[in-house]
Amino acid sequence: MEERVRGQWLESARTLQRFADQAAGQAAAVAAEVASRLRSGGKVLAFGNGGSAADAQHLAAEFVNRFLRDRPPLAAVALTTDTSALTAIGNDFGFDQVFEKQVRALARPGDVAVGISTSGRSPNVVRALRAAREAGCLCVGLTGEGGGDLAELCDHLVRAPSRHTPRIQECHIAWIHALCDLVDEILFPLEPT
Numbered sequence: 001m002e003e004r005v006r007g008q009w010l011e012s013a014r015t016l017q018r019f020a021d022q023a024a025g026q027a028a029a030v031a032a033e034v035a036s037r038l039r040s041g042g043k044v045l046a047f048g049n050g051g052s053a054a055d056a057q058h059l060a061a062e063f064v065n066r067f068l069r070d071r072p073p074l075a076a077v078a079l080t081t082d083t084s085a086l087t088a089i090g091n092d093f094g095f096d097q098v099f100e101k102q103v104r105a106l107a108r109p110g111d112v113a114v115g116i117s118t119s120g121r122s123p124n125v126v127r128a129l130r131a132a133r134e135a136g137c138l139c140v141g142l143t144g145e146g147g148g149d150l151a152e153l154c155d156h157l158v159r160a161p162s163r164h165t166p167r168i169q170e171c172h173i174a175w176i177h178a179l180c181d182l183v184d185e186i187l188f189p190l191e192p193t
Helices: 004-037 053-062 085-092 100-106 123-134 165-187
Strands: 045-046 075-079 112-116 136-141 156-159
Touching: 004 112, 004 136, 004 156, 004 165, 045 053, 045 100, 045 123, 053 075, 053 165, 075 165, 085 100, 100 123, 112 123, 123 136, 136 165
Parallel strands: 045 075, 045 112, 112 136, 136 156
Antiparallel strands: none
C-alpha cells in the first residue's frame, strides 16, 4: 500500500513539473489580464462540475476573502453554489444550462469567466463559456491534455499535461493558487523591506 501511495505522489510530482515548465508563462499572462479587469471593476465568474465545482468555489473564496495577504476583497462568484438557481434551471431547462443562464444574467464586458472541465467536454461548461464570450468576457478554460471543446472558446486554455483526472485536478489547484498569488502581487504589491 505504501508503494501505491508513493507511486501516486511521484506521478503527481512529475506531472506538476511538466505543468510548471509549460504553464508558468501563461499563468503570468492570465494574472495580468485578470488583475487589469478587476482593477477596472470587472468580476470573475467561475464554474465546473464535481471536483471542478470545488475548484471554482476555492478560486472565488481566495479572491473574495484573501489568499496569503490581507487586502481588500476582489469580486468573484462561483456559479456552483446557488442551489435554488441550479435546481430551478436544471429542472426547467436542463442541466446543460445551469451555468449558461447564470452567465447570461451576470456577465458583463470586462468580466472574466473561468470554466473548469478536466475533459474539456462538459456541456454546461462549454455552453457557459460560449455565453461568456458573447457577453465580452475574457474566457479562461482549465482542462486536461486534450483540451476538448474548450479550445475554440477560450482566450487562454490551461491544459494540465495528463488525461488522468486526479493529476489534472492537482494541476488546476496549483494553477489557481499561482493565479491568486500573482493577482495579489500585481494589485497589492508588498512594500520592500
